[in-house]
Amino acid sequence: MRVIICSHEADIDGMYSASVALMKYPGAKLSFYNYGLENFTKMFDYIKNESRKSKKGLVIISDLGINDEQVSALAIDSIHYLKQRQWSVLWVDHHPWQKKSLIALRKLGTLYHDSSGRKCSTEIMYEKLIRKDKIAEQLKLIAHSSDFMIDVKNHDSRVSELIHFYRNKAGSKQRLEFLVQKASKGILWDSEMQKDYMKFIKVGELHKRKSLDTLTIRKINSFEVAFVFTFPYVQASLFANEVFSNSMVDLVMLFNKHGKVSIRRNTESISCSKIASHLVEGGGHEFASGGLLKSNPKDFSSCIREMEQAIINSLN
Numbered sequence: 001m002r003v004i005i006c007s008h009e010a011d012i013d014g015m016y017s018a019s020v021a022l023m024k025y026p027g028a029k030l031s032f033y034n035y036g037l038e039n040f041t042k043m044f045d046y047i048k049n050e051s052r053k054s055k056k057g058l059v060i061i062s063d064l065g066i067n068d069e070q071v072s073a074l075a076i077d078s079i080h081y082l083k084q085r086q087w088s089v090l091w092v093d094h095h096p097w098q099k100k101s102l103i104a105l106r107k108l109g110t111l112y113h114d115s116s117g118r119k120c121s122t123e124i125m126y127e128k129l130i131r132k133d134k135i136a137e138q139l140k141l142i143a144h145s146s147d148f149m150i151d152v153k154n155h156d157s158r159v160s161e162l163i164h165f166y167r168n169k170a171g172s173k174q175r176l177e178f179l180v181q182k183a184s185k186g187i188l189w190d191s192e193m194q195k196d197y198m199k200f201i202k203v204g205e206l207h208k209r210k211s212l213d214t215l216t217i218r219k220i221n222s223f224e225v226a227f228v229f230t231f232p233y234v235q236a237s238l239f240a241n242e243v244f245s246n247s248m249v250d251l252v253m254l255f256n257k258h259g260k261v262s263i264r265r266n267t268e269s270i271s272c273s274k275i276a277s278h279l280v281e282g283g284g285h286e287f288a289s290g291g292l293l294k295s296n297p298k299d300f301s302s303c304i305r306e307m308e309q310a311i312i313n314s315l316n
């Protein structure tokens, strides 16, 4: 049977949940996607195309959530098509979904969705597919501490940085596939990754310094908020943690040249997902979220004004 695994390209959880799925279905094809209608369209086009090559198959979608009406309609339509070709769908995720989409998807395929906010996709994949496997167990522990930023001091962030490097480096998408294949065999680091990592360190440090030069701190209500324009090789979560450990801010909002915003918090009295809901295509978790700006990314002060307004709206 033809099996394809489509997972979130963003982070360790996306990669390792795909690795765990690959352990269960070693011959499966891998591909990675991000959020947004355009990306979901790409994903479903690929899946439908694969389903034309053979009747009967399985597609596993991981670590990607439906948070948008159009994406929901696209997913429902595509899965109907797949069912006609006798393909089944297994969807694993932990992002917030609209209730309507959850109900619709449950009717069409197998959906393992955790809404508790305490499990990452790799953990769900482990529990549902390959429980008790020693390698998978390690993968889910690493993904959990990376996704929820638990025990940051003892967490090895190099794989996260490397994923970020591969995502942003032209022609490096295949490296993500290698990383997932290696992890599924229990190889979490090797000389090739080390070599790539050393390349990343050089340019990554430079981009971090350049980003820090743009740091602006504003007081909004009782909260200290840092706004930073980030250069491509800066990984949002790790960088936000650095900002938190070097300053006393409560919230960090990062934005880049594409107008993409990443929101991270240092206090539980702010909801990142609420702030994101006041941005374009905003979504995510309480503790980490993102969205898009309407402002021209080159115009820092108008970007900051727009983000400030999103915070103010979320506090009301």
Ligand SMILES: [Mn+2]
Pocket: 013, 014, 063, 094, 120, 121, 147
């Ligand atoms: Mn995740």
